Amino acid sequence: MKLGILETGRPPRALRPQFGDYPTMFRMLLGEDAFDYVTYDSRDGLPEDVEACEAYLVTGSPAGVYDDRPWIGPLLDFLRAAKGRAALVGICFGHQAMAQAFGGNVVKASRGWVQGLQEYQVAHREPWMDETPSFRVAASHQDQVVVLPPMARIVAGNEFTPFGMLAYADQPAMSLQLHPEFEAAYARALIAPEGPPYEAAAGEAALRSYDEPDDRTKVAGWIKAFLASS
Numbered sequence: 760m761k762l763g764i765l766e767t768g769r770p771p772r773a774l775r776p777q778f779g780d781y782p783t784m785f786r787m788l789l790g791e792d793a794f795d796y797v798t799y800d801s802r803d804g805l806p807e808d809v810e811a812c813e814a815y816l817v818t819g820s821p822a823g824v825y826d827d828r829p830w831i832g833p834l835l836d837f838l839r840a841a842k843g844r845a846a847l848v849g850i851c852f853g854h855q856a857m858a859q860a861f862g863g864n865v866v867k868a869s870r871g872w873v874q875g876l877q878e879y880q881v882a883h884r885e886p887w888m889d890e891t892p893s894f895r896v897a898a899s900h901q902d903q904v905v906v907l908p909p910m911a912r913i914v915a916g917n918e919f920t921p922f923g924m925l926a927y928a929d930q931p932a933m934s935l936q937l938h939p940e941f942e943a944a945y946a947r948a949l950i951a952p953e954g955p956p957y958e959a960a961a962g963e964a965a966l967r968s969y970d971e972p973d974d975r976t977k978v979a980g981w982i983k984a985f986l987a988s989s
Contacts, residue, residue, distance in 0.1 A: 760986060762794035763812035763845075767801045767834070767852050768820030774948050781818040784940035785850075788979045794986075802830045805837045814846035814986050817853025819938060823867060823902050824852070824859045835860040842930045846989035848982055849934030855902055857934045858925065864906035870919060872901045874950060875965030876973055877937060879915040879923050885933070887984035888914075894974040896937035897946040903936070931989035939978040943969040 764782045769775065778784070782798040797812065799805055806812065817838070822828055824835070838860040841847060849857040855865040877898040884890060894915070904922040907913070914933070916923035923936045938946070947969050950962050 760794050760814060761812045762796055762986070763806060763815045764796060764798045765801045765805070765815055765817045765834070765837075765853070766798055767818050767830075767856070768822060770945070771949070774945065778942075778945045778948070781940065784942075784945070785816060785818070788940045788975065789983060793983060801834050802828075805833060809837065809841045809844050812845060814848065814989060815841060816848040816982075817850065817856055818940075819851035819853065819899075822852065824855045824865045825867075831856075842932075846986055847930070847932040847934075848985070849932075850940065851900055851936060851938055852902075854925070854934035854936050855904055857932060858904040858906075858908050858911065858922070861908040861910065861927065861932075863904055863908035863911065863922075865902055866905050867901055868903040868905070870903075873898050873919055874962070875946075875968035876971060877917065877920070877923075879917050879920075879937070881915045882913045883915075883926075885914055885926050885981075885985070887988050888981050889977070891974075891977065894977060895971070896935075896939050896973055896975055896978055897941040897943075897969070898937050899941070899946070899949060900936060931985075933982075933985050935978070937978075939975040939982075941975070943973070 859865050876895045878895045880893045910929040911925045911927050914924040914926050926933045
């Protein structure tokens, strides 16, 4: 399968030499030989033909889907054009962009930042998932989906982020607010000093959380199973 990675942001400059960019992280997560990968920088241009790839994965970004940036509108248009013509996976900003494109709404949440390992409870098990009742993966976000797209269903979430993982009834599409591509070392490095302006206590709690095991490998398996079934 040809998987187009739609790059919508980059790690902080100081962290790139050690950890690489987001497409690199996803190739490592999913396996270098799992797909025929091609990367598109969404800020410079998108595929002219939606069917150039059988599937697309939209990465995270420091931008918000509501920001007045010249590349965001075309990205949302591309996602709408891809509906039913290519499988879609969205991660963090990608999760939000898909929700916004397909009739939901995303805002900067008044609850503030969430960081560290977050546990989501599974509300609806999809065919490409195992029977686990919950999973833990790194988070780093303030924006949230607050209105569910009409054809989306909640797969998983928690009290802080109820619409944390979605699947779509009218197309092969799934998305996740969390970051399975973040290894613990990168997630720790992101918190400080280059990372978002967390309160000190919250940042310390987030750092401690990365001493615990996570389920990023499990989630990677779900993504691969979803794409294989699409």
